[in-house]
Amino acid sequence: MNPILSIIIPCYNSEATLETTLESVLNQEFQDWEVIIVNDGSIDSTEKIALKWVNQDSRFKYFAKENEGLGKTRNYGIARSKGIFILPLDSDNQLMKDFVQDAIDVFKNKPEIGVIYGDAEYFGERNGLWKVDQYNFNKILAGNYIDACAIYRKKNWVEVGGYDENMPYQGHEDWEFWIALGVLNVEFYHLNKITFKYFVSNSSMIRSFTDEMLVVNQNYIVKKYSKLYFDYYSRAISKTNKVNFFVINKLKSEKFVIDLFCKTFFGFTIFKNKLDEFE
Numbered sequence: 001m002n003p004i005l006s007i008i009i010p011c012y013n014s015e016a017t018l019e020t021t022l023e024s025v026l027n028q029e030f031q032d033w034e035v036i037i038v039n040d041g042s043i044d045s046t047e048k049i050a051l052k053w054v055n056q057d058s059r060f061k062y063f064a065k066e067n068e069g070l071g072k073t074r075n076y077g078i079a080r081s082k083g084i085f086i087l088p089l090d091s092d093n094q095l096m097k098d099f100v101q102d103a104i105d106v107f108k109n110k111p112e113i114g115v116i117y118g119d120a121e122y123f124g125e126r127n128g129l130w131k132v133d134q135y136n137f138n139k140i141l142a143g144n145y146i147d148a149c150a151i152y153r154k155k156n157w158v159e160v161g162g163y164d165e166n167m168p169y170q171g172h173e174d175w176e177f178w179i180a181l182g183v184l185n186v187e188f189y190h191l192n193k194i195t196f197k198y199f200v201s202n203s204s205m206i207r208s209f210t211d212e213m214l215v216v217n218q219n220y221i222v223k224k225y226s227k228l229y230f231d232y233y234s235r236a237i238s239k240t241n242k243v244n245f246f247v248i249n250k251l252k253s254e255k256f257v258i259d260l261f262c263k264t265f266f267g268f269t270i271f272k273n274k275l276d277e278f279e
Contacts, residue, residue: 003059005033005100005151006083010073014091015045017199022053022060024094024197030101035060036077041067046091071163071173074148078157086157088148088174092199094123095149099195103151106189114186115178117150118195126200135178135188138232141225144175146188149196156186168220169213176221183228 007025011018025035037050037060053060065076074088085107089095103116120130132146133139140146160180163173181188222229 002082002084003032003034004083004104005030005085005087006078006081006154007033007035007087007089008074008077008081009035009037009089009091010040010070010077011037011042011046011050011091012040012067012073013042013044013046015042015049017092018046018049021089021091021094024097025089026057027097028095028100029098030104033059033100034081034083036081037062038073038077039064040069040073041065069170071165071167071170074173075162075165078154078162081154084154085151086154087151089196090149090199092201093149094197094199096193096195096197099191100151102191102193102195106191107151107153110189112187113189114156115150115152115181115188116191117146117188118191118193120147120149120196120198121194122200123197124200125202129194130198132190134190135182137182140175140178140182141228141232144172144178146174146178147196147198148174148177149198152181152186156181156184159184164224166220168216169209171209171213172217172221176224179221179225179228183225 009018009021014021022035022037025033035053037053039046039050039062047062047064050060050062054062061080063077063080065073068076078086085104087100099118106113106116115135117132117135119132122128122130130147135146160177160183164176164180167173167176
């Protein structure tokens with residue numbers, strides 16, 4: 001029989017962390033899963049480690065391909081998965097042992113839920129709690145705050161066409177994916193607890209991100225969902241020309257979105273001018 005959950009683990013030169021990541025999967029209270037390990041062109045011992053686990057437990061499956069980046073690699077693994085639910089897991093992060101069981105229980109009791117996620121605990125070169133807010137579509141438009149390590153229904157991945165493989169630079173595929181699910185009115189559920197450990201190191205992908213790359217990705221997303229951004233930000237100014245202070249306070253910390261939005265829509269600089277009045 002097919003497993004209930006498919007855990008997708010893209011790998012690129014992951015020899016230092018892959019063992020502990022796979023151990024965290026094996027130690028889950030919930031055991032009806034498969035793991036899809038996708039080697040995205042690694043040149044270290046990633047393959048050797050992955051094959052060791054495949055030989056020990058048939059629930060671990062291994063695929064190797066040329067290097068194509070995170071979005072394409074996740075889609076590659078999910079396309080080969082058999083589970084009802086999908087859990088993307090980075091090869092340097094670790095699942096808490098009760099995360100999957102807690103999520104499956106919620107899915108059973110609340111069939112309207114499409115995505116389940118929680119808080120995280122930093123480890124490595126940073127320690128402490130990563131407290132994540134409840135999903136809010138307007139807030140996710142302004143910037144991502146939910147990690148890819150969440151469990152969602154595979155049918156929703158199919159509906160949105162998977163992770164966007166046209167993102168100019170890898171690293172924001174999950175942000176665009178959460179927006180795409182929001183467009184479909186998929187309901188998110190926040191487990192008010194730590195669900196995984198998030199590894200921080202100098203070699204983390206996010207550390208190699210430049211401001212220019214960040215802006216290019218943000219610009220891509222704003223243009224892709226231009227109608228949504230127009231509708232949302234235009235509502236910040238009421239018909240009486242009064243500014244919605246709640247929205248303004250939220251957006252003042254996300255000026256990149258305002259700037260990009262105003263550049264995207266010729267003639268709509270009045271909104272940015274209104275913001276500047278309250279700086």
